[in-house]
Amino acid sequence: MTHTIVPNWLRKRADLTPERPAVILHDNIVTFAELDKRAQSVARRLIRMGVHKGDHVALLFPNGLEIIELIHGLEYIGAVMVLLNTRLSAHELAWQIEDANVAHVLYDLSFLEKVQEIRQNHRLPHLAWRTVSEMMEHPETATEELQMEFDLDQTHTIIYTSGTTGYPKGVQLCYGNHWWSAIGSALNLGLHLDDRWLACVPMFHVSGLSILMRSVMYGIAMVVLESFDPKQVNDAIIRQHVTIVSVVSAMLKQMVDELEDSHRRYPETFRCMLLGGGPAPLPILEACKAFDIPIYQTYGMTETASQIVTLSPEYMLQKLGSAGKPLFQAQLQIVQDGEVQKPMQAGEILVKGPNVTKGYWNRADATAHVFTQGWLHTGDIGYLDEDGFLYVLDRRSDLIVSGGENIYPAELEAVLLSHPAILEAGVTGMEDPVWGKIPAAFVKIRPGQIIDEKELKTFCFGKLASYKIPKCFYSVVQLPRNASNKLLRRELLGLVDATGTRKI
Amino acid sequence: MTHTIVPNWLRKRADLTPERPAVILHDNIVTFAELDKRAQSVARRLIRMGVHKGDHVALLFPNGLEIIELIHGLEYIGAVMVLLNTRLSAHELAWQIEDANVAHVLYDLSFLEKVQEIRQNHRLPHLAWRTVSEMMEHPETATEELQMEFDLDQTHTIIYTSGTTGYPKGVQLCYGNHWWSAIGSALNLGLHLDDRWLACVPMFHVSGLSILMRSVMYGIAMVVLESFDPKQVNDAIIRQHVTIVSVVSAMLKQMVDELEDSHRRYPETFRCMLLGGGPAPLPILEACKAFDIPIYQTYGMTETASQIVTLSPEYMLQKLGSAGKPLFQAQLQIVQDGEVQKPMQAGEILVKGPNVTKGYWNRADATAHVFTQGWLHTGDIGYLDEDGFLYVLDRRSDLIVSGGENIYPAELEAVLLSHPAILEAGVTGMEDPVWGKIPAAFVKIRPGQIIDEKELKTFCFGKLASYKIPKCFYSVVQLPRNASNKLLRRELLGLVDATGTRKI
Missing domain, CATH: 3.40.50.980 (Rossmann fold)
Incomplete structure (x- = not known):
């Protein structure tokens, strides 16, 4: 070996196709x-x-x-x-x-x-x-x-992601991870020499970075937007011959609304809307179908250097809610209690492939914890149907995906617990028509203390990115816990209407 | 690592796209x-x-x-x-x-x-x-x-190829060699999900085998012909929605002639004629241009698991005689006396890349002989122009490419020298309108012996594949040799009209 x-x-790309557009801004x-x-x-x-x-x-x-x-x-x-x-x-x-x-x-x-x-x-x-x-x-x-x-074994990037503990970990991606991710995507989507990929997602995330990588490897232009604006994105797709866009559900909804309002359509050459950040709701998919927008739903994470499972548009309604099948270079298993599960049986999603990170920077323990013989334990729960399509039931560690950004409850809870008036805290995602999910906090307040929403938000501000600050706070009598006293975040939403709960 | x-x-391909056609026969x-x-x-x-x-x-x-x-x-x-x-x-x-x-x-x-x-x-x-x-x-x-x-490091194939010594050597190609070759080709030609690749070249050669590999990796059909027949090939291209064909010059000429005779054209969806086996003569390229046939000239060998250098059609007349630029994963150097040459300076062609064999089966010596720090010495002579395009001047070891098959003079000379009436023998390629080159033998006959063409051909038959048997034999007074008595095969053709030479 x-x-x-x-x-x-x-260098190679500039040698092969020097005159082709690389970046359009x-x-x-x-x-x-x-x-x-x-x-x-x-x-x-x-x-x-x-x-x-x-x-x-x-x-x-x-x-x-x-x-x-x-x-x-x-x-x-x-x-x-x-x-x-x-x-x-x-x-x-x-x-x-x-x-x-x-x-x-x-x-x-x-x-x-x-x-x-x-x-x-x-x-x-x-x-x-x-x-x-x-x-x-x-x-x-x-x-x-x-x-x-x-x-290809050399480390290229470190991108931080959080996890159950709330401590962010630096995911190391080597040149080979980026290479295999880009090639796996090309083997799925095809590769047209006149493709143009729109980057309206940030390049500090693997979703945007992977567009930059593909641009150079494929020899296609990336059309870059500084930030997301539905009209600007639609303008770029229509006027700048964009053929592929990477988006998350919250963005897609605004884009389709804008198309509808402006009575426009994408050109026929537009061939792929690569949709990450969780499965899209049916109404959005149906609207896309009405607009002839080919949706490729995907499942991936920083650790997999972008999408690792993708659903082709011919299945977008037939396999509603599915993230698809693992890309050509990748493998997937559903495991529960150490046993590989049969179709329709839920368990943890394990992935393997040369696009998967070799581990976390300076966290040998965390790396060892998530890898078993080359398989990465994603922490996400899902199942495969009889045809081998993946359905993701629950994101890892109660992950909240809000407008394409990952929010880890444990990280927010740690901040809330540092407030002197708070005894216990639990955070979970609440449905939101624009962002998919928004973080909601449930806190047990120290007896005799009084606290208001503004004070809590001000307290979080500076310690947390704005998008992570809980959008609403509830004072509760008791947080749901299991026998070993572990917080049951999935039961938090049930507290909203419980006796003794009040909105702060 | x-x-x-x-x-x-x-298995993966059947899981991802079970219903797509794989083989059309x-x-x-x-x-x-x-x-x-x-x-x-x-x-x-x-x-x-x-x-x-x-x-x-x-x-x-x-x-x-x-x-x-x-x-x-x-x-x-x-x-x-x-x-x-x-x-x-x-x-x-x-x-x-x-x-x-x-x-x-x-x-x-x-x-x-x-x-x-x-x-x-x-x-x-x-x-x-x-x-x-x-x-x-x-x-x-x-x-x-x-x-x-x-x-990917596991050996997949052994394919024999000869060399200077006349002893065939088994080129070991691992799974990774095939993978990188196919991906390099896709990054050059693009990859359309409705592509169909016609295999009218044998699958025991790397040219045909690589089509089989690409078919599975890309998820596209290979249209298979048992052997080459210009009408059948053109029929397949026109009727079976073939988009890409691999050919050598000798085949291409017959295909264009047949198109002309039958007043046909390829469909617009036909997008690539991948042409190996040496540069195409200008008249063929001009005929292809007249028929809107996009020619991709290539340079490659068994050791590189198929093409490693390819010329895009926009340059097919502008860079006449060039084989193009090394594919995305590959590198190329021109070296003479241990020095990397400047543009326009000729030298030996060295190539490097993950599609290049790790060596010959059971021939550590031959392997060590052709590799220097990961670079394969092809034995071929060429130069790069100022824009980095490769021009191949002379195939390795006076290789004769006849109708896409490689013929090594040394191998034929060894057989001829085993004939009791032959004292010395030299073989070289002679221009041929159909096959590109055909082998011609020049022999020095033992004094007093008489020998005729039929006897020589019969003698070769059984020892050599038919296509290797010299098509003509010349009796010469003296073979051209340098100071160290090394046979100068390039000077053999000059003997045809020399004093004392007679056709056998």
């Missing part, structure tokens, strides 16, 4: 040759700035050309990129930066305030903070040695 | 579900017949459903398949069977005579010879353990 070595992807088209030139320039300046092969370099950027150049620039150095969710609080960002052993943070000026907050409140020695302008002050020469080959 | 494990390809359509069922049945019977994981199993079959089922059946066992060129002589076949340490030969009844000749003249103990009917006599049960996962 030998290491698998491949040429630097962007508003009316600005950047070809692969231009993108490669920019990425090499970025790499040379970063090297002069002191970034070395293997260094952990955090990026705090909105979608745009800069983060794309930086990602490819860091590939030219062989540095590991830590992609920071720009919506996190200063506190949460500081935690990840420290945990990931980051040597350099590159940030966009729009996040200056957040950066200043981190620098004032957190002692992070030996850490260099730089904007792109500061990076550009470093001259490039032709002498820096760039990484012209990739070893 | 870990081994890369993927699900069994055919005349009017017979076999779906992936059916093909998978047949392959599993074959595997179970082979196991009962005594075939084990890791065994070397030789296949002697024409194109057809049987060889496809056997190949997939052997994948289900994890046996290594030795693909035998059916055009070889009994003597040549025996040599390969023995060299490859084959335990079982499966053969088609149409080659019974050849098999009998081998069995009569060659002592090959411990070797089991079986036809498909004999295999079918072994009952299948459900108890045999099938290989449901592939390790």
